[in-house]
Amino acid sequence: MLKLDIFLSALANGLLTGAVYALIALGLTLIYGVLHIINFAHGATLTLAMFAVFVMHSAFKIDPYIAIFMLTPLFFGVGYLLQRLVINPASHGDDSNILLVTLGLSIIFENGLLAIFRSDTRSIDVPYGFDVIEVGNLFLSTPKVIAFVAAFAVAAALWLLLARTDTGKAIRAVAKEKTGAALCGMDVEHIYAVTFGLGTACLAIAACLLMPTFLVNPRIGNAFVLVAFTIVVLGGMGSIGGALAGGLIIGVVESLSGLYFGESLGQIGIFLIFLIVLLFRPTGLFGAKA
Amino acid sequence: MSTLLTCENVTKRFGGLLAVDNASLTVEAGSITGLIGPNGAGKTTLFTMISGFAEPTSGRVMFEGRDITALPAHIRAAQGIARTFQIVQPFAGLSVHENIAVGAYLRHAGRTEAMDKAEAVAREVGLDAMLAQPAGALTVAGRKRLELARALATEPRLLLLDEVLAGLNPSEIRDMIPVLQAIRSRGVTILIVEHVMQAVMQLCDTVYVLAQGRMIASGAPGEVAHDQGVVEAYLGHGAARKMQAHHEAKS
Amino acid sequence: MRTGLPVSLVIVVALLAALPLAFTANTMLNFLTFVMIVTLAAQGWNLLAGFGGQFSFGHAAFFGMGAYAMAILQVRYGINAWLALPLAMALGAVVGFFLGFLSFRAQLRGSYFALVTLAFAEVFRILANASSFTNGAAGILVPLKTSAADFQFADRRWFYWVALAFVALVLALTYHISRTRFGAHLVAVRENEEAARALGVDAFRTKLKAITLSGAITATAGCLYTQKFLYIDANLAFGPWISVEALLAPIIGGMGTVLGPLAGAMMLLGLGEVTKSLFAMLLGGSIPGVDLVVFGVLLILCVAFAPQGVMGAIKRFSSRGAP
Ligand SMILES: Nc1ncnc2c1ncn2[C@@H]1O[C@H](COP(=O)(O)OP(=O)(O)OP(=O)(O)O)[C@@H](O)[C@H]1O
Ligand SMILES: [Mg+2]
Numbered sequence: 001m002l003k004l005d006i007f008l009s010a011l012a013n014g015l016l017t018g019a020v021y022a023l024i025a026l027g028l029t030l031i032y033g034v035l036h037i038i039n040f041a042h043g044a045t046l047t048l049a050m051f052a053v054f055v056m057h058s059a060f061k062i063d064p065y066i067a068i069f070m071l072t073p074l075f076f077g078v079g080y081l082l083q084r085l086v087i088n089p090a091s092h093g094d095d096s097n098i099l100l101v102t103l104g105l106s107i108i109f110e111n112g113l114l115a116i117f118r119s120d121t122r123s124i125d126v127p128y129g130f131d132v133i134e135v136g137n138l139f140l141s142t143p144k145v146i147a148f149v150a151a152f153a154v155a156a157a158l159w160l161l162l163a164r165t166d167t168g169k170a171i172r173a174v175a176k177e178k179t180g181a182a183l184c185g186m187d188v189e190h191i192y193a194v195t196f197g198l199g200t201a202c203l204a205i206a207a208c209l210l211m212p213t214f215l216v217n218p219r220i221g222n223a224f225v226l227v228a229f230t231i232v233v234l235g236g237m238g239s240i241g242g243a244l245a246g247g248l249i250i251g252v253v254e255s256l257s258g259l260y261f262g263e264s265l266g267q268i269g270i271f272l273i274f275l276i277v278l279l280f281r282p283t284g285l286f287g288a289k290a
Numbered sequence: 291m292s293t294l295l296t297c298e299n300v301t302k303r304f305g306g307l308l309a310v311d312n313a314s315l316t317v318e319a320g321s322i323t324g325l326i327g328p329n330g331a332g333k334t335t336l337f338t339m340i341s342g343f344a345e346p347t348s349g350r351v352m353f354e355g356r357d358i359t360a361l362p363a364h365i366r367a368a369q370g371i372a373r374t375f376q377i378v379q380p381f382a383g384l385s386v387h388e389n390i391a392v393g394a395y396l397r398h399a400g401r402t403e404a405m406d407k408a409e410a411v412a413r414e415v416g417l418d419a420m421l422a423q424p425a426g427a428l429t430v431a432g433r434k435r436l437e438l439a440r441a442l443a444t445e446p447r448l449l450l451l452d453e454v455l456a457g458l459n460p461s462e463i464r465d466m467i468p469v470l471q472a473i474r475s476r477g478v479t480i481l482i483v484e485h486v487m488q489a490v491m492q493l494c495d496t497v498y499v500l501a502q503g504r505m506i507a508s509g510a511p512g513e514v515a516h517d518q519g520v521v522e523a524y525l526g527h528g529a530a531r532k533m534q535a536h537h538e539a540k541s
Numbered sequence: 542m543r544t545g546l547p548v549s550l551v552i553v554v555a556l557l558a559a560l561p562l563a564f565t566a567n568t569m570l571n572f573l574t575f576v577m578i579v580t581l582a583a584q585g586w587n588l589l590a591g592f593g594g595q596f597s598f599g600h601a602a603f604f605g606m607g608a609y610a611m612a613i614l615q616v617r618y619g620i621n622a623w624l625a626l627p628l629a630m631a632l633g634a635v636v637g638f639f640l641g642f643l644s645f646r647a648q649l650r651g652s653y654f655a656l657v658t659l660a661f662a663e664v665f666r667i668l669a670n671a672s673s674f675t676n677g678a679a680g681i682l683v684p685l686k687t688s689a690a691d692f693q694f695a696d697r698r699w700f701y702w703v704a705l706a707f708v709a710l711v712l713a714l715t716y717h718i719s720r721t722r723f724g725a726h727l728v729a730v731r732e733n734e735e736a737a738r739a740l741g742v743d744a745f746r747t748k749l750k751a752i753t754l755s756g757a758i759t760a761t762a763g764c765l766y767t768q769k770f771l772y773i774d775a776n777l778a779f780g781p782w783i784s785v786e787a788l789l790a791p792i793i794g795g796m797g798t799v800l801g802p803l804a805g806a807m808m809l810l811g812l813g814e815v816t817k818s819l820f821a822m823l824l825g826g827s828i829p830g831v832d833l834v835v836f837g838v839l840l841i842l843c844v845a846f847a848p849q850g851v852m853g854a855i856k857r858f859s860s861r862g863a864p
Pocket of ligand 2: 333334335376452
């Protein structure tokens with residue numbers, strides 16, 4: 001019975017964390033689906049956002065859940081400008097250049113943070129950090145449950161935005177037929193930057209949801225970037241539903257392999273999935289084009 | 291004459307689309323054989339199956355009596371099948387000389403021999419003045435010649451040319467025709483996809499006509515051009531009858 | 542190599558060999574040796590990515606294999622360092638072959654290939670950090686045995702010269718490859734894989750050959766690292782730092798050129814040192830990461846403004862037209 005409880009609690013925890021992973025992957029897959037580029041700086045940008053949450057909390061006593069409303073627009077702007085002023089002009093439209101430019105950005109973010117904050121691991125202290133909700137025999141961390149619900153809410157909002165608004169329609173048009181959209185007078189560069197901004201904004205939200213229960217140090221993005229890529233590859237590049245499902249699966253895999261193989265090997269399961277999916281089924285579990 | 295290449299009931303399906311539908315053709319050794327047909331007929335798709343870039347959904351491709359249907363492209367090149375690409379694919383970062391040498395290395399392992407062979411081929415197709423230029427800097431006509439030169443440098447027995455005259459102006463076309471004839475007279479068999487009818491008439495011994503994936507006619511160029519089915523395939527249903535009527539009214 | 546080595550390569554190597562005679566300070570020798578190690582790792586990357594167009598983000602996988610094999614063969618199995626070296630290089634080749642076989646068979650290109658190599662490096666890093674075979678997070682200390690017979694030198698200059706000899710060998714090898722059929726096939730695959738296949742190039746084999754060689758060369762860099770510092774752990778061996786430097790040096794120096802990795806490693810690490818000491822002087826203490834921030838900026842600037850790196854720029858100026 002005890003064994004089952006431990007298993008169930010690991011499962012539940014995995015699902016809860018997985019929802020935030022899904023949110024991170026959502027940003028990545030959105031950018032991929034529209035711009036057809038792989039943003040290697042995604043993990044480092046998340047780290048940047050997490051440090052932003054940390055600074056707002058420790059210097060200005062702003063609660064992470066309040067910070068969502070400031071950091072989301074801020075990071076939208078950061079993403080918009082990065083795409084418009086750095087990534088697009090520097091890469092001359094070449095895929096491997098984009099990869100290298102975003103790698104350059106991730107190096108700059110990561111080491112800039114290292115220079116400022118040093119390599120110490122930091123966390124924030126919120127009064128509700130250890131609150132739990134009891135569900136049957138399970139004790140679920142309240143901030144994680146909030147994160148779970150919020151992540152799905154953001155995914156739904158994003159879906160609505162894409163499906164129902166004019167901006168969303170423009171994004172989908174550009175994703176499908178870039179030249180056609182340009183011929184119809186759409187500002188493709190603007191739409192690209194907006195998409196990149198949206199993807200980056202997802203990271204700000206994810207950072208705010210993560211910080212009450214997570215630790216941050218400048219190198220943490222490395223772990224997240226591969227996790228996010230694994231989810232995206234697993235769910236099928238560019239698919240929002242795939243990213244959600246993939247996120248939950250990866251959360252559970254990480255949690256269970258942590259339970260059975262110990263903390264230090266917990267991430268191995270994720271990378272193995274990544275390698276197996278890419279090497280043996282390059283289209284992802286849900287069949288979207290790789 | 292002996293048969294060099296045979297396609298037997300070759301079919302290629304892309305999802306719901308039958309790009310090539312049960313098409314057969316034979317190419318006699320030493321000939322120039324034409325493959326014509328309206329846009330989207332499946333000519334390039336048939337080429338990709340002959341050259342090994344796609345496997346047919348069904349049917350066989352035979353080269354010199356052997357079944358090559360399942361062989362990868364580079365092996366077919368080694369056996370003597372060379373193709374050009376309708377959408378030219380130069381190695382843009384390399385010089386014209388290096389581009390052609392990649393083909394020449396197939397039969398010449400040494401650098402000196404390969405570079406010499408490349409130079410000789412360049413002279414044959416009229417690219418010798420541009421050897422040192424980066425391939426990315428060539429004009430459309432130059433790129434078409436480069437496609438031809440690279441394929442020729444592999445010293446093929448069968449040369450598959452996919453619209454090497456498209457995009458050239460009439461005088462450039464006039465320059466290319468003797469080049470192709472000279473290649474044939476060296477013993478290289480040619481299968482050519484071409485929209486420029488004047489060139490097809492002038493060059494080909496036999497012409498096959500593909501329309502919507504199906505082989506609808508074949509024969510000497512003169513006969514095929516007057517085939518009622520062919521005219522309709524190109525100009526739409528009823529066109530042949532209208533032309534006939536037009537002719538009769540005039541005479 | 543009928544054409545012989547070009548004079549420029551010989552001059553560069555001769556100048557580098559003479560450097561320790563002019564600069565005798567230990568810090569300078571350590572710096573130069575480190576440049577050689579990074580150059581070697583970068584030469585491996587350059588062969589695969591610069592010539593072959595297959596961008597790896599995880600050359601740490603090979604570097605770390607070489608470094609760990611060198612340490613483990615000596616410490617655990619008591620094998621002489623000079624014998625451990627070729628074994629470790631062979632292991633690098635095997636890992637390269639294995640990784641290449643899986644990736645290229647799955648037809649991974651571009652970003653996907655980059656990510657897969659990165660994932661392999663991370664898997665190796667986590668395993669090395671957790672396994673008792675590699676002594677876990679504590680890392681492996683190679684006992685000090687200062688004798689040339691054990692590949693440890695009392696005189697730092699000797700280690701530098703040995704490292705330089707490896708770099709020189711790979712310079713010659715790269716130059717040779719660039720003038721062979723294999724080299725031509727490699728650049729053809731980089732420029733346009735379809736067109737290359739149509740000309741009889743076995744793209745899979747060509748890439749596989751390149752990554753196998755690349756793995757062996759970069760593993761050699763790892764071997765030298767272990768012998769130089771006599772200590773290795775998972776983050777040093779398989780950490781992202783070496784993947785990044787192996788890729789940055791050729792990009793800055795000139796991808797797909799013979800001298801690019803060497804020129805790039807010199808500039809990269811030189812600039813890193815200057816940045817570090819500048820910040821230390823200004824702020825009165827060493828700041829971690831500032832050199833890497835500069836590298837990141839440099840990477841973006843190179844991609845944006847000097848796609849062929851410094852060697853490319855030099856070539857454009859001196860512009861010898863011959864292929
Ligand atoms: N890879 C592919 N996937 C799906 N459909 C394809 C593919 N390649 C070709 N097609 C379709 O197959 C049909 C035949 O195309 P193909 O390029 O062979 O025609 P073609 O005769 O060469 O035309 P053109 O004269 O315009 O070059 C077209 O409808 C085309 O859209
Ligand atoms: Mg065609």
